[in-house]
Amino acid sequence: MRKKQAVILCGLLLSILLFSFVENKYFLITDKDVELHVPNGFPKPVYKFKNNRLTPEKFMLGRMLFNDPILSKDSTTSCASCHQRIAAFGHIDHTLSHGIYGMIGKRNVPALQNLIWKDAFMWDGSIAHLEQQSIGPMTNPIEMDETMPHVISKLKANKDYVERFRLAFGDTDVTAERLLKSLTQFVGLMISANSRYDKYINGTDTFNASEKNGLSLFRANCSSCHKEPLFTDNTYRNNGLVPDTALKDKGRGGVSAVASDNYKFKVPSLRNVEMTYPYMHDGRFRKLRDVLNHYDNKEKHYKGADKAITKISKLSDHDKVDIIAFLLTLTDKTFLYDRRFVDPFMK
Ligand code: HEC
Numbered sequence: 001m002r003k004k005q006a007v008i009l010c011g012l013l014l015s016i017l018l019f020s021f022v023e024n025k026y027f028l029i030t031d032k033d034v035e036l037h038v039p040n041g042f043p044k045p046v047y048k049f050k051n052n053r054l055t056p057e058k059f060m061l062g063r064m065l066f067n068d069p070i071l072s073k074d075s076t077t078s079c080a081s082c083h084q085r086i087a088a089f090g091h092i093d094h095t096l097s098h099g100i101y102g103m104i105g106k107r108n109v110p111a112l113q114n115l116i117w118k119d120a121f122m123w124d125g126s127i128a129h130l131e132q133q134s135i136g137p138m139t140n141p142i143e144m145d146e147t148m149p150h151v152i153s154k155l156k157a158n159k160d161y162v163e164r165f166r167l168a169f170g171d172t173d174v175t176a177e178r179l180l181k182s183l184t185q186f187v188g189l190m191i192s193a194n195s196r197y198d199k200y201i202n203g204t205d206t207f208n209a210s211e212k213n214g215l216s217l218f219r220a221n222c223s224s225c226h227k228e229p230l231f232t233d234n235t236y237r238n239n240g241l242v243p244d245t246a247l248k249d250k251g252r253g254g255v256s257a258v259a260s261d262n263y264k265f266k267v268p269s270l271r272n273v274e275m276t277y278p279y280m281h282d283g284r285f286r287k288l289r290d291v292l293n294h295y296d297n298k299e300k301h302y303k304g305a306d307k308a309i310t311k312i313s314k315l316s317d318h319d320k321v322d323i324i325a326f327l328l329t330l331t332d333k334t335f336l337y338d339r340r341f342v343d344p345f346m347k
């Protein structure tokens with residue numbers, strides 16, 4: 001009997017040991033994990049990690065910070081509360097963003113992907129530099145409601161973070177600049193370029209007839225704005241949406257103060273669009289079908305809609321099915337299930 005118990009105990013200990021080893025390996029980031037590969041056919045990145053050399057330690061620190069509610073005033077809201085991995089870092093099923101104290105924001109949370117190819121951020125392009133981006137949500141009273149000095153003092157009081165800053169930057173100085181650089185490494189490496197569409201373009205996968213037709217229709221009607229391979233041309237346009245009278249969001253016009261920019265929004269990428277619903281800057285559409293019905297329903301378009309919108313051809317039901325079939329090929333499981341982006345607090 002004793003012997004049997006000893007065997008069970010040994011087995012248990014061994015499996016715990018094995019599990020912790022596997023687990024650590026799962027969360028460990030290596031040099032190889034932080035190599036920057038510009039995908040085939042992609043342009044040169046705008047953000048090149050020039051004064052922010054990629055290292056596993058900085059990336060891991062960024063990953064910790066991204067998932068830690070310590071960055072918010074009442075320790076309830078992390079970046080990941082709004083930017084969810086399974087939704088390509090958008091917020092699944094939320095029309096408008098939900099922040100601290102249950103406050104509702106005025107815009108839909110965008111997916112985070114291929115950010116290093118963007119020349120400006122937010123739906124209205126109000127932030128010009130990726131490293132500056134995180135200050136916004138941290139200090140926004142309805143997102144995380146913090147101040148940078150207070151975040152820094154909380155991190156300084158946390159031994160684990162002080163050690164992580166030392167590992168990442170060589171000394172124990174916890175500064176705002178270092179915090180922003182680490183977060184930038186984490187979000188900057190969110191690169192999506194391995195969808196079925198990419199494999200089709202690289203000749204390693206095939207499309208069925210519906211997907212092929214969808215791609216041709218897309219190229220004829222949509223890609224002047226949703227330009228391949230990023231599926232955005234980084235411009236601001238009005239795509240026919242009538243402004244929401246309650247939100248009164250002027251989009252780009254609110255930033256540039258140029259009247260002709262009113263109600264224009266940055267063309268969003270359509271990569272992983274299957275996972276990033278609801279759609280548009282205010283999340284007004286729940287389904288891709290609704291989006292296509294909107295583009296097709298020209299008599300209901302805003303009068304200042306972009307010329308390229310007025311040129312979209314009449315879409316039959318069949319066309320819509322095919323365009324959606326094509327859009328679904330933009331789902332990138334390699335990205336969505338990438339182990340590097342898993343919340344390290346899940347350990
Ligand atoms: C309360 C929800 C919320 C929280 C918390 C939040 N974000 Fe966001 N994030 C948004 C919304 C909404 C936008 C779009 C805002 C706009 O257009 O005005 C956005 C935009 C962004 C963008 C720009 C994406 C693009 O393509 O333009 C980045 C990058 C980003 N957030 C990173 C972060 C990081 C890093 C944190 C944590 C420090 C964070 N966010 C915390 C809701 C949130």
Ligand code: HEC
Binds near residue numbers: 273288312
């Ligand atoms: C004139 C440029 C333009 C054209 C042409 C265009 N779009 Fe858009 N698209 C936009 C803009 C701008 C937005 C964001 C609008 C907003 O939120 O106010 C958008 C949003 C979307 C979204 C929602 C994405 C998200 O993450 O919320 C989808 C899906 C979409 N477009 C698909 C298409 C399809 C399919 C076509 C062709 C039938 C098309 N678009 C044609 C500019 C364009």
